[in-house]
Amino acid sequence: MRITFTSDTHSKHTKLNQELPGGLLLIHAGDFMHAGDFMNTGYYEHEALNFFEWFNKIDNYDYKIFISGNHDRLMETELDSMKNLLMNFKTIDYLQDEELTMYFDGHNGDRLEENVRIYGFPWQPEFNKWAFNLPRNGIELQEKCSSIPLNIDILISHSPAFGHLDQIVGQTEHLGCELLATRINEIKPKIHVCGHIHSGYGYKFHNNIHYINAAALNERYQYTNKPLTIDWDKSTNNLQFVM
Secondary structure (H helix, E strand, O other), rough: EEEEEEEEEOHHHHHHHOOOOOOEEEEEEEOOOOOOOOOOOOHHOOOOHHHHHHHHHHHOOOEEOOOOOOOOOOHHHHHHHHHHOOOOOOOOOOOEEEEEEEEOOOOOEEEEEEEEEEEEOEEEEOOOOOOOEOOOHHHHHHHHHHHHOOOOOOEOOOOOOOOOOOOOOOOOOOOOOOHHHHHHHHHHHOEEEEOHHHHHOOEEEEOOEEEEEEEEEEOOOOOOOOOEEEEEEEOOOEEOOOO
């Protein structure tokens, strides 16, 4: 199956228009909005709506899934109203601490018995009082991580796992989530995709888990990183990047 990953577009999502080759699944791992403060609700609703409309219009993927990040405060504080708004967009799925089971057709058009389980997780260790922040290594974050179920095939989180694609260029500190890393080692998803740390963009294979940081912007919020597209075989967990 062909899957495209992106993240951290920060309202610059239209720059991706020529970079989406199409496939079974398109995943956005959060921070689709630019600002994370809450000074002007009306403006940020417009910003979110602009992303929803763009994401909904993409017509060359069978499934399109997104989660929130620390800049997407409306999705934390106004979740009910935003979910009501999302009901108007029939081709996209939003996951916030919840699972979606994806069914798909094989190349010959037959329904495959195998399915793909996907979970969306927006939380990250606290940083400057942004959205979806919880104290690092605290009990609340532990509870959130523990709620990620077993047998997940693709885990979408905004934060990287600690030690995996979570460093700013030129710095040695790991900024990912320790508790998330522990839970990933327990449940062993086949693919973990994230963003959040922009210069962590890239790929890593560790303990039979594919780690992907798909942040689209660099640390200066310039669009530099193209979406990452793969051909993935779930049964073997082999993947190849599509150039």
